[in-house]
Structures are given as structure tokens and as C-alpha cells.
Amino acid sequence: MAKNIQSLERAAAMLRLLAGGERRLGLSDIASALGLAKATAHGILRTLQHEGFVEQDPGSGRYQLGAELLRLGTTYLDVHELRARALVWTDDLARSSGEAVYLGVLHQHGVLIVHHVFRPDDSRQVLEVGAMQPLHSTALGKVLAATDPVAHAELVDAKREPFTSRTISDLDDVERILELTRAQGYAVDNEETLDGVASVAAPIYDRRRMAVGSVGITGAVERVCRDGELRAELIAAVRDTARSVSRDLGAKPF
Amino acid sequence: MAKNIQSLERAAAMLRLLAGGERRLGLSDIASALGLAKATAHGILRTLQHEGFVEQDPGSGRYQLGAELLRLGTTYLDVHELRARALVWTDDLARSSGEAVYLGVLHQHGVLIVHHVFRPDDSRQVLEVGAMQPLHSTALGKVLAATDPVAHAELVDAKREPFTSRTISDLDDVERILELTRAQGYAVDNEETLDGVASVAAPIYDRRRMAVGSVGITGAVERVCRDGELRAELIAAVRDTARSVSRDLGAKPF
DNA sequence: TTGCCACGTTCGACAATGCTAAACGCCATC
DNA sequence: GATGGCGTTTAGCATTGTCGAACGTGGCAA
Numbered sequence: 366m367a368k369n370i371q372s373l374e375r376a377a378a379m380l381r382l383l384a385g386g387e388r389r390l391g392l393s394d395i396a397s398a399l400g401l402a403k404a405t406a407h408g409i410l411r412t413l414q415h416e417g418f419v420e421q422d423p424g425s426g427r428y429q430l431g432a433e434l435l436r437l438g439t440t441y442l443d444v445h446e447l448r449a450r451a452l453v454w455t456d457d458l459a460r461s462s463g464e465a466v467y468l469g470v471l472h473q474h475g476v477l478i479v480h481h482v483f484r485p486d487d488s489r490q491v492l493e494v495g496a497m498q499p500l501h502s503t504a505l506g507k508v509l510a511a512t513d514p515v516a517h518a519e520l521v522d523a524k525r526e527p528f529t530s531r532t533i534s535d536l537d538d539v540e541r542i543l544e545l546t547r548a549q550g551y552a553v554d555n556e557e558t559l560d561g562v563a564s565v566a567a568p569i570y571d572r573r574r575m576a577v578g579s580v581g582i583t584g585a586v587e588r589v590c591r592d593g594e595l596r597a598e599l600i601a602a603v604r605d606t607a608r609s610v611s612r613d614l615g616a617k618p619f
Numbered sequence: 620m621a622k623n624i625q626s627l628e629r630a631a632a633m634l635r636l637l638a639g640g641e642r643r644l645g646l647s648d649i650a651s652a653l654g655l656a657k658a659t660a661h662g663i664l665r666t667l668q669h670e671g672f673v674e675q676d677p678g679s680g681r682y683q684l685g686a687e688l689l690r691l692g693t694t695y696l697d698v699h700e701l702r703a704r705a706l707v708w709t710d711d712l713a714r715s716s717g718e719a720v721y722l723g724v725l726h727q728h729g730v731l732i733v734h735h736v737f738r739p740d741d742s743r744q745v746l747e748v749g750a751m752q753p754l755h756s757t758a759l760g761k762v763l764a765a766t767d768p769v770a771h772a773e774l775v776d777a778k779r780e781p782f783t784s785r786t787i788s789d790l791d792d793v794e795r796i797l798e799l800t801r802a803q804g805y806a807v808d809n810e811e812t813l814d815g816v817a818s819v820a821a822p823i824y825d826r827r828r829m830a831v832g833s834v835g836i837t838g839a840v841e842r843v844c845r846d847g848e849l850r851a852e853l854i855a856a857v858r859d860t861a862r863s864v865s866r867d868l869g870a871k872p873f
Numbered sequence: 874t875t876g877c878c879a880c881g882t883t884c885g886a887c888a889a890t891g892c893t894a895a896a897c898g899c900c901a902t903c
Numbered sequence: 904g905a906t907g908g909c910g911t912t913t914a915g916c917a918t919t920g921t922c923g924a925a926c927g928t929g930g931c932a933a
Contacts, residue, residue: 369666370891372626372920377670377687384694392881402922407882409920412623416631417727426881430695432726433631435733438692439749440638441684456743472686473671479689485741489710492746495693624920626891646910656893661911663891680910 375399376409376418380430383419389427438495447569447578448479450613455482455580458606462599464584465490466606467566469498469505470577471516474523476505484584499558501525501539502532504566505579507552511543512568512576532557551604553595556586563589565600567607572615580607629653630663634672634684643681692749701823701832702733704867709736709834712860716853718838719744720860721820723752723759724831725770728777730759738838753812755779755793756786758820759833761806765797766822766830786811805858807849810840817843819854821861826869834861 378399383390390398396406410428413419417433442448448468455466459482468480475497483490500506500520509516525534533539546552551567558564566581581603582589589599632653637644644652650660664682667673671687696702702722709720713736722734729751737744754760754774763770779788787793800806805821812818820835835857836843843853 369669370626370630370662371889372624372891373630373663373666374670376624376627376630377666377672380691384691387698389698393879403881404883404923405921408624409627411882412627415623416628418631421881429698430691432695432724432731432733434688435692435695435749436726436731436751437634437638437684438689438695441686441689441692442749444643444683470686472690477686477690479686487739492748494746495689495696497690626919647908657910658894658912659892665911675910 372409375401375405376413379406379409379413380418380434383428383430389422389425389429391425391427395428442479442494445479447610447614451480451569451578451580451610454606454609454613455480458580458582458602459483459485462582462602464582464589464599466580466582467493467505467564468578468580469509469566471509471513471519472497474519475499476503476509476579479578499523499526499528501534502528502554502558504552504554504564504581504583507542507546507554508566508568508579508581509576510539511546511552512570512579516576517543528558529556529560531555551600551607554583555590555593555595561586563595565589565595565603567604569607569614570611570616572617574616577614580610626663629655629659630667630672633660633663633667634688637673637682637684643676643679643683645679645681649682696733696748699733701864701868705734705823705832705834705864708860708863708867709734712834712836712856713737713739716836716838716856718836718843718853720834720836721747721759721818722832722834723763723820725763725767725773726751728773729753730757730763730833733832753777753780753782755788756782756808756812758806758808758818758835758837761796761800761808762820762822762833762835763830764793765800765806766824766833770830771797782812783810783814785809805854805861808837809844809847809849815840817849819843819849819857821858823861823868824865824870826871828870831868834864 379395382395382398392403392407396403410419414421418431419428420431421428451468455468459466463485465484466482467478469476469478478493478496481493498506500510500516500523510520527534533542551565554564556563562583563586564581564583566579568576569578569580571577589595633649636649636652646657646661650657664673668675672685673682674685675682705722709722713720717739719738720736721732723730723732732747732750735747752760754764754770754777764774781788787796805819808818810817816837817840818835818837820833822830823832823834825831836853843849
């Protein structure tokens, strides 16, 4: 593999460090965390600040992420073809199912939410676009791991942290679930990520029949489940939506 | 001014170029647009791709923005203190006014929307968080230009493009409006940005009495105006919200 | 108040680093 | 099957970013 640009890698590591730490970080913290000389870290931070990728608190001198990232991140959504095609169908799915709809793509070691339609009631909900979900416990993640080889490799390598008592962590168990997912064309998360919350998701394919994302709904078990299983009509609605989006992307339905 | 890191500046320019162009760009396009050798551009792009900031279309080889930007941009929102404090109050404002609420901060030459509450009806609306608005024609922008010296300087230097027949472009006229804005503590956009759309906004101050953002509502003139002027109760509601957020940030109310 | 420490910042010299130009392999097109 | 354009790789040079140390400043404690 050809070598990458050192200063850029360091800058990216800084941005990720700032994104991870809850609070603003000082120059010394950043320099020591990355094993750099203070002057080196400062040079990178100064440039990042000048470009708007980080901001510096005038009082404390500490650094945090900058507004330009928000602007560019939003632009990413605008360009995202899968998201654009899915917009129409996800609204209908939210209306017909009465639940929140999520659209996710593989990113690094998890599922990045690129679209989120609120559950159609008047409750207060927070937008989760841009958030990450784990591959092994969520319906969106299982679908990706079952249909995308890259996602599958990520899942195997990942830690598979148990979130609830029902989280499936053992690799053999996970592989069996993925086999089932491939066979039936959808995946379920029955209180494996959050207690009391279940979800269903189905894969979206592009014109080359490659999985490019997954779409699903999430809701309280009391609403989306019956007798401990996800309601069949919700599964059908999710799969219909996934098929519609896939067709919009150019995938042949047969 | 100390010199910034060249490769980082070039990388940032590439990201902005990719954000500006509607479609994916090829390596040659990028290299020539920035005046770089192809190999130089390729090295930067390869690193950006490895870090997730750009993605390459496998078929065409063209480049586009990457998902990591969305993740980091969303994290910026999570850390944003002004936005966090404003969350509670903007919901109430949307409910009491019946209109969409926007929260903006100065970024580069315009207003960056960091929060957006949909108009509380069941109509389909697109989230505008991360989008930019001009300083000279919008209520959010006028408020910032009137209260933040940096924003004012940006407004003076900007082109002040006319969007509708009512857009105020002449600098003297703008300055008069800003004077009025300072005097009355709020600004209005009466079909100056979009035909048929009007808005009101008021400034938000931090504990040092510095303007850090503006909050306002936007809606169809038929609803938010009466006799060609913005309804007084809406102005009062917006100003109340701005004061509440300011107080939350530590600003003394007197 | 005074001393001290820790912080962000600047400086200057070195060599490692990233840049340039040219050549390569690939694919689509004619 | 030649051709042009594309993204990619290579090799060598000097520009560029890095480093260690010194500077200035602010806050804290004695």
C-alpha cells in the first residue's frame, strides 16, 4: 500500500479525538494523546482552525470541532444518491407503519444513519442522522452484515458488546442469524440493543445487485411485536419499501 | 501571520470544491481546479479517502464527499452549547407561534443553521440544519450583522445578491436597517429572500454580552403578517425566546 | 503580593516529508 | 487495433513539516 500524507492523517486523528472526547480538549491533551510535539499539534490545529474545522474557545484556549464540518456533512447528505431516492418511500413507510424509519449505510465498524423519519405522532424525538449503530445487535446492522462482505468482515472483527440480556455476542450464533437473514430477506432486533425496543430492516440493492444500505423501522415492543414476534404486516411493509428503493436505484426486481 | 500547513489547506480546498460541485469530480478536474499536479492531488485524495472524508465511485473513479464528514458534523451539533441550551425553548416557540423555528450562528460569509424545528403541522418539510443563509436578506442574518462586528464586516464585504424585488442591496440602506435592528432589538425579512415568505429574528447573547447567534421564525406572509407588517405577538414570542436562551447561557437580563 | 507551574504560542534548524514531472496500465471510443 | 483520456505509480529533489527548547501569560497557592 502506498503511503499516505502524514499531516493529513494526524489532522484526521485530531478531529476524531475531538469528536470522541465529550468536552473541549487542550493543546497539551491533544499532543500527548497522539504522541506529538506540542508545536506540531499546534501547527495542525492552527490550520484546521483557519479552515473552520476546529474552533478555539477564546477564554480557555481549548479546542473543539468547527462549524465547517457541519456544513460539509450536510452537503454529503445532499449528494447521497441512495438517500435521495429513499426520501419518498421512507415517508410512506413511516405513515403506514406508524413507527420511526431509519436508513443506514456501512461506515467503518458500524451503521451510519443517513436518514431518519420521525414516528408520526406529536411526541418529542431527536434526529439521529449522522449517528452510528452497531452491526451485531441492530436490524439495520444485521442486514448489512448479511449482505455486504465488507460489513461481514467488520462484524467478525468487532467486539460485539452486549447491550441487553438478549444481545447475541457469540460469533457462531451471529453467523446463524446472518444465515437466517439471507434466507428470509430481512433481519430483526428484538430488544437486543435497547430494552423494550425492537426493529426490522431489509436490504437495499443497487443496479449491480450489491447491497448499498438497509432500511427499517424501530419502535416499542408493545407496538411492533405480537406474541414476542415482530408483526408480519410491518415486516412486509419494510421489505416493500426496500424493494421500491432498490428498484429506484436501478436494481432489477427479478 | 504564521504559515499554515500546505497539505491541509489543499485538502480543505478539495473538500470545499467537492461540496460546491453538484456532481462527483474526477481527479483531473480537481487537480486543474486547484492548480496542482495530478499526483499531488491524488496523494491528498488517497489519504482523505482512507480517513473516510471522501469516497470514490468504483465505476467511474470519480470522487465525492465521504461519510465521516457527516458523522463529525453531527458530533459538532452534539457539542454545540448554544444549540443545547436552545433546544427546549425553540420547541415552545414553534408550538406557540405555529411556525418553523431556526437557530443560526455566523459562519464564514453567512448564517449557518444549527437547529431547525419544523412547523407544527403534518406537512412535509426538509431539515435545513447545516445549510447557509445570506446575511443581508434574512432576519437571522440581519440580527447577526447588527450585533456582531465580525458579521457586520462580512456583510459589508459580501456581494448582497438580490433574491426578490424587495431585497435590500444598497449598503446605505442596509446600514439603516441594521441601525433600526439594534434600536428595536429584532429584525424582519419581509419577502426579501423568498417571495411569499417572511421571518423575524432576535439576538442571543452570552455571559459576556456578546452576540453568539440568532433565533427566529419563518413562514408564509399570509400567516405571519397582517397589513404588510409582521404580527406583533410573533415578534414578542421570538424576543422572549431569545431572552430565555440568553439567560440560559449566563447573560444577565439587565 | 509573590512565586510558581502549566498552558498556548513562537522560534530556528534539521531532515524527513510531501511535492513535481514523467511514465505506466487501463478502459472506452473511434 | 490505434488513440486519447483517465486514475495510478514511480523516483528524486528540495520544499515542508517536524521537533526541542525557549517565550509570554494566566491562574493558583503559599
